[in-house]
Amino acid sequence: MTVTVLITSDFVPSPVLEAQWLAQLPDSRRAEIGRWQDPTARRHSLLGSRLLAEGLRRMGHAGNPLASLRYPARSRPTLDLPLDFSVSHCEGLVLCALSTDGPIGIDAEKLGALQAEEFRLYLNAAERAWSGRSSRRFYSVWTRKEAVVKAAGSHGLRDMAGVDTTPARHRAMFQGRLWRTQQVPVGPSHVAHLALADETSSLCVNHISAANLGGADFLAGLDPAVAQCTVPLALRSHSTLSSKLPCPDPNAP
Secondary structure (H helix, E strand, C coil): CEEEEEEEECCCCCHHHHHHHHHCCCHHHHHHHHCCCCHHHHHHHHHHHHHHHHHHHHCCCCCCHHHHCECCCCCCCECCCCCEEEEEEECCEEEEEEECCCCEEEEEEECCCCCHHHHCCCCCHHHHHHHCCCHHHHHHHHHHHHHHHHHCCCCCHHHHHHCEEEEECCEEEECCEEEEEEECCCCCCEEEEEEECCCCCEEEEEECCHHHHHCHHHHHHCCHHHHCCCCCHHHCEEECCCCCCCCCCCCCC
């Protein structure tokens, strides 16, 4: 099982670049995003789609791999390709995970001051006891739960309480099925986890800079401060379960 995670810093694309990204989406999705009034939601969705397109390109899918992208009502998005994917975004980061063998879910959150006792409806007694007063532990439990819900194809907060992260350190139980959870390295200011149906033989995590994601034409209009990656250099290309080499790009020269 091969899993790839691509991460980019949140940035505001130029109107020209936004139009180019929108043009790659199916008509229905493009029209839907065009009706959104929230510029942050619009930006995050486009960044997630762009990461997905980059991940598919690296896997050897030529042309416009997003042409078959669909967003069914009350269900997870799909592609007419033999793989699964999941997208997450939060303040400062956007992530996309792709799996060639089985369902996958990913969730990321910016580390804040929330604690487990504030979420008794969603965390069971054992999870609250383990989290204690540690905000980082709370976000660790929360991202594991949400990643599992995404991988299982569920939707919304109503299913979060049904995910039990206490069976083991890297396991979670949901609707009678055991899921593997894996921490994603995203730096000290964020917490992120993957949820996988099976053991993974290869996990590649790569940070994609704004310049690489947007292309050379994007650099001229980008604020230099925004262009800097917010994830530490040591975490930008990393494989936690196989070798320590960056993930190979089959289309690289």
